[in-house]
Amino acid sequence: MIDPFCHEVLEDPLPMHAALRDAGPVVHLDRYDVYAMARYEQVHAALTDWQGFQSAAGVGLSNFRAEKPWRPPSLLLEADPPRHDAPRVVLSKILGPRALRKLREAWFADAEELVEKALADSEFDAVTALAEAFPLRVFPDAVGIPKAGREHLLPYGDHAFNAFGPANDLVEKGQPRVAELSGWVDSVCARDVLDGEGFGAQIWAAADHGDITHEQAPLVVRSLLTAGVxxxxxxxxxxxxAFATHPEQWDRLREQPGTLARVAFDEAVRWESPVQTFFRTATTDMSVGGVTIPDGKKILMFLAAANRDxxxxxxxxxxxxxRDPSGHVGFGMGIHQCAGQHVARLEAEALLTALAARVERFELAGPVRRHHNNTLRAWGSLPMRVYRTGGAAG
Incomplete structure (x- = not known):
């Protein structure tokens, strides 16, 4: 019986993805009584059909029609029109490409400083030294949350994404800290705690303008902190x-960093799919690929499988x-696609540009380790050896 959330699959999901794609456009998974989609055509269609496949009943295994969520539902991910519309418009404006231009210079400078610090050693863990360090350096500042307590962001996000899956050992390990972490997140979404210039303050200003309600404002800020790190x-x-294991692609990036940095990030999101799965719920009896999905049943969309279909x-x-990876579903698709994807692309562009100017080659310096999460394709450790431009290590 297939269990997409067992540790064996979380360690290497590719064989299961291939088997599900081969099995048909829709496959019933008896273990959880859900309908799985692993082919690109069906996943894309379900993501864009919010009327037939709703998000408001939760984007995890829990069905909000019958179960109370452990935290306030996201107004971006776990709501449908019309409740979804106003918060989405507000956040899309605040996080859009034009609005982010003002952060570009500072983020590129931050990336250069961080990369120089990491390259002081010829070997380091790329997860902690770069992949975690850079978002934790620039994103909380951009939101405007206090520096104290930021160490809670990753544990909170890890549990939030685990909780989209079944109540397994991964969820159980996070339970003891739920109250603490949720309480901290709630506290930093308050207006009087947020910096006056950041994304959070802009969200509260939108409430003052009547674009959203004052009750919605902290929930929108919370959505940023839940899904943005x-x-x-x-x-x-x-x-x-990807670049450590595909040196020829790194050579290509170094030749055209201004053109290829964002392409590389999107191709990595397609190739690895950090967000592996999301759920929807059928709003009526739906026929897909000759299979009837009954009203109220959960649909498990394998974004990662679709991205390698x-x-x-x-x-x-x-x-x-x-490759042109722009059609990938790693950020979702349709009205619920990731509102912060432009933020992620800017972070990636800044970091890769700084690395391209300084690093001739990456290589793995030891065994890599996955971090298991019910929803995320995550890394626990990436020991990396780097050779600086000019041929010297470090």
């Missing part, structure tokens, strides 16, 4: 791992910067 961390780790992608298992 871990996903970027593991996306950055994925692209660093050979029906959509040529040579899908290759990490290739000549």
């Amino acid at each position: 871990d996903t970027t961390v593991h996306g950055l780790a994925a692209v660093l791992y 050979p029906r959509r992608w040529a040579d899908p298992d290759a990490f290739d910067l000549s």
